[in-house]
Amino acid sequence: xxxxxxxxxxxxxxxxxxxxxxxxxxxxxxxxxxxxxxxxxxxxxxxxxxxxxxxxxxxxxxxxxxxxxxxxxxxxxxxxxxxxxxxxxxxxxxxxxxxxxxxxxxxxxxxxxxxxxxxxxxxxxxxxxxxxxxxxxxxxxxxxxxxxxxxxxxxxxxxxxxxxxxxxxxxxxxxxxxxxxxxxxxxxxxxxxxxxxxxxxxxxxxxxxxxxxxxxxxxxxxxxxxxxxxxxxxxxxxxxxxxxxxxxxxxxxxxxxxxxxxxxxxx
Numbered sequence: 001x002x003x004x005x006x007x008x009x010x011x012x013x014x015x016x017x018x019x020x021x022x023x024x025x026x027x028x029x030x031x032x033x034x035x036x037x038x039x040x041x042x043x044x045x046x047x048x049x050x051x052x053x054x055x056x057x058x059x060x061x062x063x064x065x066x067x068x069x070x071x072x073x074x075x076x077x078x079x080x081x082x083x084x085x086x087x088x089x090x091x092x093x094x095x096x097x098x099x100x101x102x103x104x105x106x107x108x109x110x111x112x113x114x115x116x117x118x119x120x121x122x123x124x125x126x127x128x129x130x131x132x133x134x135x136x137x138x139x140x141x142x143x144x145x146x147x148x149x150x151x152x153x154x155x156x157x158x159x160x161x162x163x164x165x166x167x168x169x170x171x172x173x174x175x176x177x178x179x180x181x182x183x184x185x186x187x188x189x190x191x192x193x194x195x196x197x198x199x200x201x202x203x204x205x206x207x208x209x210x211x212x213x214x215x216x217x218x219x220x221x222x223x224x225x226x227x228x229x230x231x232x233x234x235x236x237x238x239x240x241x242x243x244x245x246x247x248x249x250x251x252x253x254x255x256x257x258x259x260x261x262x263x264x265x266x267x
Contacts, residue, residue: 004211009207010206010207011039011206013244015039017031017038017039017040017041018041018042018252019040019041019052020156021193024040024042024169025052025056026057028056028216029046029056032242032246033120033247035127036221037127037215037216037217038217039214039215040046040052040214040215040216041212041214043112043214045114045164046114046236049070049110049214052110053110053240054239056216056243056244057108057238057241058242059239060106060149060241061107062099065239069238069240070236070237070238071236072234073111073234074088074233074235075089075090075233076088076089077214087178087226090230092103092225092226092227092228092234093220093225094180094217095126095177095197095204095223095228096177096178096224096225096226096248097175097176097219097220098219100160100176100177100178101154101158101182103221105176105219106239106240106241107220107240107246108216108219108239109217109219109237110214110237110238111216111224111237112213112236112237113209113210113213113235114211114234115213116209116210116233117230117231117232118230119230119231119232120208121226121233123206123209123215124204124208124209124226125204125205125215125223125224125225126200126205126223126224126225127169127221127222127223127250128165128222128249129250130222131196131223133174134203134240135199138199139192139195139199140197143258145188147165147167148163148164148186148189150163150186151185152184152189154176154178154184155182155184163174164176164196165179167252170246171251171252172247172249172251173249173250173251174221174248174249175220175222175249176220176221188229199225202227206226209235218219221248
């Protein structure tokens with residue numbers, strides 16, 4: 001188990017679900033319901049990635065996706081210097097959720113390694129539940145401010161005003177974040193960003209992907225990042241809406257009495 005004092009934890013091979021095993025899809029759905037994340041193995045080519053994604057989500061296109069709806073993620077040598085395109089370079093990629101700058105970000109993301117980096121390129125994953133719980137315990141004011149309505153603007157001119165933590169009408173909490181040049185912050189939130197970054201760093205888990213390995217997550221709950229790398233790392237990503245009903249984000253009752261009553265972002 002990971003705690004904030006043990007340093008960066010890692011996922012083990014035993015946690016991966018091999019999608020070629022019987023009832024693998026059912027096992028993935030069960031784990032998604034439980035934690036919002038599942039790590040997978042056995043996706044050895046583009047077709048298997050597409051077929052697996054298609055069983056779990058209705059694939060939605062991305063501005064950079066290929067005709068089949070999957071997006072090829074690699075260092076193109078020409079995009080990394082442009083705001084919002086650091087993922088197509090080889091540098092560090094800060095913790096974020098996908099498509100934070102649109103009104104309704106996709107619920108699911110599947111990310112699979114086809115060819116690992118020569119060195120680096122590790123995935124860093126942090127559960128938004130743990131990040132918020134840490135803030136409530138150690139930086140209560142930051143937790144409240146980061147849930148205030150319209151304290152962030154994610155995206156370019158056609159971006160979206162929002163907040164990091166949103167309490168939905170059903171009471172569940174969702175997460176939305178980007179930390180690059182396309183993120184702008186209210187003056188009341190800006191002083192609390194260091195606390196947010198510390199909480200994320202304390203709860204990140206490292207995932208070193210080999211060929212055919214990847215992860216499927218609830219994009220409204222989990223934050224993902226990447227370390228810098230060398231070599232010809234090649235990955236595939238699919239975004240979409242769950243084909244099996246899955247509650248978004250996480251339930252506030254899992255935070256217990258630590259949840260402040262003033263954490264009242266709009267529905």
